[in-house]
Amino acid sequence: EAGVTQFPSHSVIEKGQTVTLRCDPISGHDNLYWYRRVMGKEIKFLLHFVKESKQDESGMPNNRFLAERTGGTYSTLKVQPAELEDSGVYFCASSPGLNTGELFFGEGSRLTVL
Amino acid sequence: GENVEQHPSTLSVQEGDSAVIKCTYSDSASNYFPWYKQELGKRPQLIIDIRSNVGEKKDQRIAVTLNKTAKHFSLHITETQPEDSAVYFCAASGGGGSYIPTFGRGTSLIVHP
Numbered sequence: 001e002a003g004v005t006q007f008p009s010h011s012v013i014e015k016g017q018t019v020t021l022r023c024d025p026i027s028g029h030d031n032l033y034w035y036r037r038v039m040g041k042e043i044k045f046l047l048h049f050v051k052e053s054k055q056d057e058s059g060m061p062n063n064r065f066l067a068e069r070t071g072g073t074y075s076t077l078k079v080q081p082a083e084l085e086d087s088g089v090y091f092c093a094s095s096p097g098l099n100t101g102e103l104f105f106g107e108g109s110r111l112t113v114l
Numbered sequence: 115g116e117n118v119e120q121h122p123s124t125l126s127v128q129e130g131d132s133a134v135i136k137c138t139y140s141d142s143a144s145n146y147f148p149w150y151k152q153e154l155g156k157r158p159q160l161i162i163d164i165r166s167n168v169g170e171k172k173d174q175r176i177a178v179t180l181n182k183t184a185k186h187f188s189l190h191i192t193e194t195q196p197e198d199s200a201v202y203f204c205a206a207s208g209g210g211g212s213y214i215p216t217f218g219r220g221t222s223l224i225v226h227p
């Protein structure tokens with residue numbers, strides 16, 4: 001079974017540019033989460049989808065971040081325009097249910113904003 | 115919301131020694147406490163978890179203990195091996211009706227051969 005896949009693995013952009021990260025969850029997992037880890041800090045929650053609906057986006061930093069999950073399959077996270085503080089590793093995770101315990105993570109997309 | 119503190123940030127041990135990583139949480143209603151291991155360049159993966167109705171859980175060389183009164187839980191690794199070297203994250207969830215885990219800052223464990 002394929003795991004959670006994320007693309008790109010690493011992106012280097014300049015301040016003011018736009019970047020779109022993509023996540024393909026495990027097939028059949030209704031729950032999809034985005035997290036971000038800034039160097040040396042916690043893995044911080046950004047938002048949660050159930051199928052195509054945003055259930056909780058309380059962790060989204062500001063309106064420069066836009067997440068979508070069209071059709072309840074893959075998800076994209078767009079940062080526009082990117083700022084220096086947006087640098088970090090963006091993790092996507094999925095789970096079959098909401099209270100089933102384990103989150104299945106992707107390998108992360110490292111974003112560097114110069 | 116939930117707040118999880120994790121210590122130490124870095125832990126260096128000799129092969130064969132034990133390693134202990136400690137976490138505290140703020141929401142007394144949290145009831146699920148997973149631990150994830152992230153090897154260099156790889157994805158975080160669940161290695162062990164504990165629910166609030168038990169105080170300790172073991173799986174071979176790793177164990178987790180939970181003290182609900184004090185709101186802290188710990189990961190114990192015995193007979194460490196170089197392949198245990200990784201970043202370990204604790205998390206807590208279930209408080210406030212939210213099942214979304216809140217993570218700690220991570221502990222970088224280095225096991226020297």
